[in-house]
Amino acid sequence: xxxxxxxxxxxxxxLGDCSKVExxxxxxxxxxxxxxxxxxEDLASVDFExxxxxxxxxxxxxxxxxxxxxxxxxxxxxxxxxxxxxxTVGSGKTHVLKGCAVVTTGKVVGFQEGIIDMSGPGAxxxxxxxxxxxxxxxxxxxxxxxxxxxHAIRMAGLKAATYLGELARTLTPDExxxxxxxxxxxxxxxxxxxxxxxxxxxxxxxxLLHDTYVYGVDMKRSMPTILNPTETMDGxxxxxxxxxxxxxxxxxxxxxxxxxxxxxEQHGKTLNFVGVIITNENVYLMDKERSSDWSTKLAQFLxxxxxxxxQEGFGNPDTDLIMNCKKLEAAGIKTVIIxxxxxxxxxxxxxxxxxxxxxxxxxxxGNANMVIHLPKMDKVIGHPEAANIIAGGFxxxxxxxGSITAELQVITGATNxxxxxxxxxx
Amino acid sequence: MLLVxxxxxxxxxxxxxxxxxxxDGGHVDVLTHVRDLVHSGHKLLTHPLAxxxxxxxxxxxxxxxxxxxxxxDLESLDLIEAALGxxxxxxxxxxxxxxxxxxxxxxxxxxxxxxxxxxxxxHLQKGE
Numbered sequence: 001x002x003x004x005x006x007x008x009x010x011x012x013x014x015l016g017d018c019s020k021v022e023x024x025x026x027x028x029x030x031x032x033x034x035x036x037x038x039x040x041e042d043l044a045s046v047d048f049e050x051x052x053x054x055x056x057x058x059x060x061x062x063x064x065x066x067x068x069x070x071x072x073x074x075x076x077x078x079x080x081x082x083x084x085x086x087x088t089v090g091s092g093k094t095h096v097l098k099g100c101a102v103v104t105t106g107k108v109v110g111f112q113e114g115i116i117d118m119s120g121p122g123a124x125x126x127x128x129x130x131x132x133x134x135x136x137x138x139x140x141x142x143x144x145x146x147x148x149x150x151h152a153i154r155m156a157g158l159k160a161a162t163y164l165g166e167l168a169r170t171l172t173p174d175e176x177x178x179x180x181x182x183x184x185x186x187x188x189x190x191x192x193x194x195x196x197x198x199x200x201x202x203x204x205x206x207x208l209l210h211d212t213y214v215y216g217v218d219m220k221r222s223m224p225t226i227l228n229p230t231e232t233m234d235g236x237x238x239x240x241x242x243x244x245x246x247x248x249x250x251x252x253x254x255x256x257x258x259x260x261x262x263x264x265e266q267h268g269k270t271l272n273f274v275g276v277i278i279t280n281e282n283v284y285l286m287d288k289e290r291s292s293d294w295s296t297k298l299a300q301f302l303x304x305x306x307x308x309x310x311q312e313g314f315g316n317p318d319t320d321l322i323m324n325c326k327k328l329e330a331a332g333i334k335t336v337i338i339x340x341x342x343x344x345x346x347x348x349x350x351x352x353x354x355x356x357x358x359x360x361x362x363x364x365x366g367n368a369n370m371v372i373h374l375p376k377m378d379k380v381i382g383h384p385e386a387a388n389i390i391a392g393g394f395x396x397x398x399x400x401x402g403s404i405t406a407e408l409q410v411i412t413g414a415t416n417x418x419x420x421x422x423x424x425x426x
Numbered sequence: 427m428l429l430v431x432x433x434x435x436x437x438x439x440x441x442x443x444x445x446x447x448x449x450d451g452g453h454v455d456v457l458t459h460v461r462d463l464v465h466s467g468h469k470l471l472t473h474p475l476a477x478x479x480x481x482x483x484x485x486x487x488x489x490x491x492x493x494x495x496x497x498x499d500l501e502s503l504d505l506i507e508a509a510l511g512x513x514x515x516x517x518x519x520x521x522x523x524x525x526x527x528x529x530x531x532x533x534x535x536x537x538x539x540x541x542x543x544x545x546x547x548x549h550l551q552k553g554e
Binding site for chain 1: 470471472473475476477490505508509511512515516530533534536537540541542543544545546549
């Protein structure tokens with residue numbers, strides 16, 4: 001498959017009465033967008049705020065972050081199976097509004113989490129502080145249940161990103177990146193001497209607020225399967241995961257998966273990137289056994305020499321991670337796992353809830369229990385009281401002066417297990 | 427199937443559908459009871475750390491085990507001991523949720539219910 005990603009660089013967002021992109025500024029007609037989003041009968045209101053890098057602004061609790069994209073040439077459309085028809089994506093040409101994102105916020109349940117600080121020490125821990133963000137505050141109608149509320153916010157984010165992405169359809173990209181992948185046989189013929197490497201991408205799939213969708217399919221109901229790496233760049237994988245802010249994969253992460261980007265960069269040079277095996281993280285133990293058996297079986301079908309495995313979340317998924325690692329290693333496939341750590345506030349405790357000697361090559365995204373102090377921001381968008389009751393916050397987390405003392409896990413994307421951030425350890 | 431829970435919502439829904447043992451206590455009490463069942467030969471069917479709601483934050487926990495007891499299952503023992511280890515590492519914030527705000531208590535109960543429901547409903551339909 002060959003995919004051209006045409007990037008249109010966005011350096012500002014302005015709310016106005018006409019939606020367009022001009023000279024690097026994204027103008028958004030909020031009334032038109034609001035009317036579109038309020039077609040969802042579960043939503044009572046949608047409000048918009050624009051936040052820029054360096055501003056004294058805190059957004060919480062963040063649900064998802066989505067990069068606007070549009071399919072310009074080739075099969076299918078962005079977010080297939082959910083927004084567009086279910087056709088296979090990943091080839092042709094896609095335009096991206098680079099440097100901006102849609103951020104959804106809303107209090108689905110009482111203990112919701114996810115902070116993005118646009119300046120100060122907190123900003124250093126989240127990649128989304130570097131973007132111009134259109135923040136959407138979505139409030140549900142009275143009587144809406146938690147799962148309906150989550151669905152409404154998720155769909156609002158995707159619809160808004162699609163609406164904005166459409167503005168890029170006829171633009172000339174500032175920069176174009178070309179990604180080309182090989183078939184299983186052609187890759188072997190082309191690069192006979194390079195090690196065959198695959199990526200096992202674990203997707204959160206445990207239930208309400210813990211779900212991921214692939215071509216519209218709830219991943220907990222799917223067996224592990226194979227994706228062409230470029231499919232992820234057109235939104236084949238969407239996040240419905242609202243817990244564990246620091247190490248959940250937002251839709252933005254799936255669209256910009258750094259493991260895929262780096263493996264494609266090395267494809268044909270130091271390795272032969274054969275494909276992506278997606279697998280789930282279910283609650284039922286038999287599912288875990290079956291899925292890790294299958295991800296290993298698919299890796300063997302692809303005759304991989306090596307595999308990278310990335311996790312999503314903490315606790316229960318540690319078992320899936322270790323099962324995947326043990327079985328891949330036992331099949332003779334050299335395996336590196338990417339995870340993060342819950343090693344206690346002093347970093348001295350056991351990092352994962354499961355372990356095995358086969359997991360001898362580990363990349364960490366950092367310690368989610370590290371305590372940080374986030375100074376008061378001039379403006380708070382969302383529900384500031386959530387700071388007291390979000391994961392990693394504790395009683396008294398929200399100080400009277402508006403500052404927050406909490407564990408790093410409150411910050412969206414801080415210890416991302418795809419490695420989409422700066423923290424690690426040696 | 428044997429279901430152990432301290433969540434009234436799970437008890438109300440599943441009490442008549444499978445064998446259910448209700449624990450009148452906190453999250454750690456549920457896991458301790460599950461550990462005792464594992465010691466007496468029951469095998470875990472669901473992971474004792476379901477969900478990414480951190481174990482020290484959710485006051486509710488529901489775990490499914492085999493109804494029949496057999497020889498000690500070492501994998502189940504490893505999992506439940508590791509889960510209790512995580513709980514020892516992170517001091518629980520709420521005991522039974524009585525000390526949490528009412529709407530939050532309801533949210534924690536709903537999440538725990540949804541997670542265990544998603545995991546066991548397909549198996550109960552098959553009559554396991």
